[in-house]
Amino acid sequence: MVGSLGPALQSVETLHLSSANLGAVASFYVVGAVVGALIFGWITDRHGRRFVFYVTLIVYLCGVFLSAFAWDFWSFAIFRMITGLGIGGEYAAINSAIDELIPAKYRGRVDLVVNGSFWLGAAGGALAVPFLLDQRLFAPDIGWRLGFGIGAILGLGILLLRRFVPESPRWLVTHGQNEKAEETVTEIEKGIAKAAGRYPPAPQESIEVHPKKSFGIGLILSSMIGKYRKRSILALTLMIAQSFLYNSVFFTFGLVLSHFYGVPSERIGLYLLPLAIGNFCGPLFLGTLFDTVGRKAMIAGTFAISGLLLLITAYLFAAGFLTPVTQTLAWFSIFFFASAAASSAYLTVSEIFPLETRALAIACFYALGTAIGGSTSPLLFGWLIESGSAWRVSAGYALAAGLLLIAAGAELMLGIDAEGKSLESIADPLSS
Structure with a gap:
């Protein structure tokens, strides 16, 4: 919605923002997301996944609600930054919970579809x-404000749904809350028995852990830059690439349509709709292959195909061959593959690091990738679009x-074949 509303916010009847202003607002949002990821990622590993679900969503709701009452560039930028704080924290908590609650056989496809559901x-x-x-x-200065208001109302409904997500048994065990972990697993097994007519088979493997209430930040970071250094390089590379692409395109596509094709502001959302559909269909239809064909082949393949298609589209756009x-249609094709690639970046980070570092690892690499790739791209493209040169864009x-x-x-050089494997076999817990 923000990308679609961008050109309308340039009107003197609304906030009268320039293209550079809109790029800066996007960067404020991204900076908020970076800070939120780091803060809430650390809290998620320390206080649990479920608790952070509620906190981050409340912060997000406040940011969205306040955005509806912005009166100039600075107020809008600050309120968008607050929104980003909540969103950054959501990534760490949600991806940690998904991987720790989903069976290994289905973990890849479920992770991709849940992340891809963003695009619905x-x-x-x-x-x-x-x-x-x-x-x-609606009056010109009312309609866009209602858009943010609708977002806040929808978020309130999600607060009610969050109560159905249990705390991660893995997190509970490693933090000395064994009884609560047993209760959670028992409830899950009862649900399986009711649906399947029998209890799931007993596990054949076990691992000994030494619970702690918290794990020092030094121990967590040393594992990421020491034993798992190559995995850290891989995670950062994937995050930078997907963040640069998405933040550059989706915060500025409305401006491209307006400036280079003369599309009216009220019709821009119709062009963004196919992009959103393509972004959801990619993980939906390709997700199963990440569990069957394998992580390395699919992650490398989706990144490579989307990159090659983007090169072709860049030339066609600059040469004036596109309408x-x-x-x-070109963006639809690119994001069909790029969305699966972007979701697989979060899947990779959440799988390849120890349990005790999972949320902070997601947060760190999301923050670094977004800070390097995401915060610079809207500013860069805002300037490129304002130049009026299609070749520069x-x-x-x-x-x-x-x-x-x-x-x-x-991914081809450093990727991990994580399909079908338990999280503990991919990376030993620090408490083991």
Whole structure:
């Protein structure tokens, strides 16, 4: 919705923002997400996944609600930064919980589909924008504010749904709460027995852990840059590539449509809708292959294909061969593969580090990848678009494609075959 509303916010009747202002607002949001990921990632490992679910969602709701009442560039930028704080924390808590609660056989596809479900919301936002910007229904300075208000209302509903997600038994055991872990597992097994008519078979393997209430930050970081140094390089490379691509395109595609194709503000959401659908369909249809064909082949393949398609699209755009429709179709094709690649980056980080570092690892690499790739790309593309040169914008797309291809190479060299394996066999817990 924010990407769709961008051109409308340039009007003198709304916030009167420039393209550079919109790029800066996106960067404020990204900075908030980076800080939120680091703060809440540490809290998630220390106080549990379930607790942070509620805190991060409340912070996000506050940011979205306040955004509806912004009156100038600085107020809008600060409120978007608060929104980012909540979103950054969500990534760490949610991806940790997914991997620790889903069976190894299905972990890859479930992780990709849950991360990809983000784009169902994006599709809804894209559909809502033409309605919100219709001046026959709402005044120019009212419709965009209602968009943020709707986001806050939807978030309140999610607060109620969160109570159905249990705390991770793995986290409970390593933090000395064995009884609660047993209760959670017992409830899960009862549900399986009721559905399948029998209890699941007893596990054949065991591991001894030495619980602690908390694990020192020094121990956590030393494992990431010591024993798991190569995995850290891989994780950072994947995160930078996907973050640069997504933040550069989705915060500025509305500006490209407006500046280079003359698409009216109220119709931009209709062009973003196919992109959102492509982003959801990629993980949905390719997710199973990450568990069957394997992580390394699929992660490298999706990054490489999206990078090559982006190079072709960059040239066609600069040469003037594309229309708004064909440009949108090109993005649909790119993001069908790029969305699976981006989701697999979060899957990779959440699988290849020890249990006690999982949320902080996700947070650190999300923060670093977003700080390096995500916070710079909206500013860069805001400047490139304002220059009015299609070739300059194309050069930015080519840079994003190069990063995707580098990520594919890093996965081939450093990737881990994690499909079908328990998390503890991929990385020994620090408490074992």
